[in-house]
Amino acid sequence: MTIIGGGLAGAEAAWQLAIRGIRVDLYEMRPTVMGPAHHTASLAELVCSNSLKGTDPATPAGMVKRELEAMGSMLLATARKHAVPAGAALAVDRDRFSAAVTARLETLDEVTIHREEMTALPATGPVIVATGPLTSDALARALSEVIGVERLAFYDAAAPIVDAATIDRPRVFAASRYGKGTGTDYLNAPFARDEYERFHAALVTAERVTAKEFETAELFQACQPVEEIARRGIDALRFGPLKPVGLTDPATGRRPWAVVQLRTENRDRTAYNLVGFQTNLTFSAQRDVFRLIPGLESAEFVRYGVMHRNTFVDAPRLLDSTFAVRSDPRIRVAGQLAGTEGYLEAVAGGLIAALAFAAEASGAEVPVLPVETALGSLVRYATDPGTDPYQPMHANAGLFPPLDPPVRGKRPRYAAYAARGAQALATWSEANATLLAPALAALDDDGTGGGSRDARA
Numbered sequence: 258m259t260i261i262g263g264g265l266a267g268a269e270a271a272w273q274l275a276i277r278g279i280r281v282d283l284y285e286m287r288p289t290v291m292g293p294a295h296h297t298a299s300l301a302e303l304v305c306s307n308s309l310k311g312t313d314p315a316t317p318a319g320m321v322k323r324e325l326e327a328m329g330s331m332l333l334a335t336a337r338k339h340a341v342p343a344g345a346a347l348a349v350d351r352d353r354f355s356a357a358v359t360a361r362l363e364t365l366d367e368v369t370i371h372r373e374e375m376t377a378l379p380a381t382g383p384v385i386v387a388t389g390p391l392t393s394d395a396l397a398r399a400l401s402e403v404i405g406v407e408r409l410a411f412y413d414a415a416a417p418i419v420d421a422a423t424i425d426r427p428r429v430f431a432a433s434r435y436g437k438g439t440g441t442d443y444l445n446a447p448f449a450r451d452e453y454e455r456f457h458a459a460l461v462t463a464e465r466v467t468a469k470e471f472e473t474a475e476l477f478q479a480c481q482p483v484e485e486i487a488r489r490g491i492d493a494l495r496f497g498p499l500k501p502v503g504l505t506d507p508a509t510g511r512r513p514w515a516v517v518q519l520r521t522e523n524r525d526r527t528a529y530n531l532v533g534f535q536t537n538l539t540f541s542a543q544r545d546v547f548r549l550i551p552g553l554e555s556a557e558f559v560r561y562g563v564m565h566r567n568t569f570v571d572a573p574r575l576l577d578s579t580f581a582v583r584s585d586p587r588i589r590v591a592g593q594l595a596g597t598e599g600y601l602e603a604v605a606g607g608l609i610a611a612l613a614f615a616a617e618a619s620g621a622e623v624p625v626l627p628v629e630t631a632l633g634s635l636v637r638y639a640t641d642p643g644t645d646p647y648q649p650m651h652a653n654a655g656l657f658p659p660l661d662p663p664v665r666g667k668r669p670r671y672a673a674y675a676a677r678g679a680q681a682l683a684t685w686s687e688a689n690a691t692l693l694a695p696a697l698a699a700l701d702d703d704g705t706g707g708g709s710r711d712a713r714a
């Protein structure tokens with residue numbers, strides 16, 4: 258088994274396979290070749306923040322932790338062992354965390370770590386490609402030969418996405434321009450003139466993110482941020498992405514002054530993106546400014562807009578629900594390269610890909626997490642051909658199947674998602690107990706996340 262990339266996904270996958278007795282060749286290019294964001298030679302380096310997000314089990318981030326725990330994640334256990342005080346979040350001492358993961362893998366007889374850049378995919382044998390958002394150019398080229406060059410993106414210019422349940426429905430109306438489409442493809446947030454002018458003023462003065470050195474002007478040539486369009490003049494937006502043509506507001510019977518269109522993100526219509534709103538504003542500025550859009554005054558953002566370097570595959574068209582390339586299932590793509598965003602989501606990607614290979618190797622049924630779980634809903638979003646276009650995504654409430662009956666209020670709604678997810682997870686864990694047992698037993702050995710081999714070492 259070959260794993261390319263010793264980041265969060267690759268490190269978790271290597272451990273999961275090794276403790277099941279599967280020999281792994283793990284290729285990590287650092288420190289021989291350093292990428293633009295990593296700084297150390299350690300495996301599982303956290304490239305930016307040291308936070309693995311909140312621990313409240315009644316939130317998607319907390320659900321992710323509970324699910325990883327149930328699956329026997331070594332990286333989560335190691336993170337807990339090296340946690341630093343961070344209120345309601347799990348944050349880690351990044352050096353100790355990465356050093357511990359590296360040491361753990363180095364002591365496993367089944368893992369051989371090669372410190373070299375892979376420039377091609379191995380011709381035979383199963384492989385997990387987990388080279389992350391900054392995959393080296395040579396490997397990206399090799400991968401695009403397998404999956405098709407049009408299926409690999411190098412930049413992420415994503416508009417914000419809001420939780421459908423938090424849109425003020427009476428303030429928006431469902432319609433497609435000129436009555437085309439099904440009529441319910443878009444929700445439209447209509448601006449009166451004074452509302453538009455207030456929004457414009459806030460947008461052009463809002464705080465922006467400073468792009469990293471390696472994030473060149475190339476991205477901005479291809480795709481203008483909404484705030485840049487606004488800077489061209491007061492009317493630039495309403496003659497551009499906010500044009501109201503072909504739309505009549507049923508509340509007034511007239512064409513609005515300007516319109517923000519919201520397009521559904523998924524089949525269940527539980528999340529909507531703001532069409533044309535690629536943005537480079539800081540997350541807090543996005544929250545403040547975009548809540549000036551009529552109907553979004555109380556919107557919860559399940560993902561903020563971003564514009565940055567990010568290599569990822571068009572997973573919904575390429576990968577099945579175990580991250581296997583549909584046209585060549587010996588290859589799995591895991592972690593952020595599959596477009597699942599976030600540290601623990603990357604860990605989960607590696608874990609899911611490894612479990613699938615382990616199940617195949619033992620002739621067991623390949624497990625797929627239920628969609629009621631936070632990770633299961635993310636996997637479905639990422640690998641459902643109905644997700645189009647695809648933008649990288651972290652686990653969030655906008656991806657869950659709707660509650661039946663609906664629950665009003667954020668906290669009760671999140672609690673209901675969590676309760677439903679916990680139940681689905683328990684059933685799934687029981688059904689897959691034999692497959693999960695080796696990891697859980699290894700983590701139990703020292704009670705803090707150290708496997709028996711680590712203890713021995």
Ligand SMILES: Cc1cc2nc3c(=O)[nH]c(=O)nc-3n(C[C@H](O)[C@H](O)[C@H](O)COP(=O)(O)OP(=O)(O)OC[C@H]3O[C@@H](n4cnc5c(N)ncnc54)[C@H](O)[C@@H]3O)c2cc1C
Pocket residue numbers: 261262263264265266267284285286287292294295301302303304305306307373374375376387388389390391392393396566591592593594598599600601603604
């Ligand atoms: C600048 C930046 C900041 C970020 N900040 C955050 C944050 O604060 N919080 C968060 O949750 N997420 C953040 N992310 C996203 C973050 O990258 C992912 O959450 C996570 O690191 C992805 O894990 P991964 O295992 O998929 O990739 P990585 O952790 O990046 O691991 C991929 C590994 O593959 C190696 N590699 C690449 N090409 C090759 C090759 N050809 N041969 C051998 N090895 C190779 C790399 O050296 C790297 O070690 C950030 C991303 C970037 C780029």
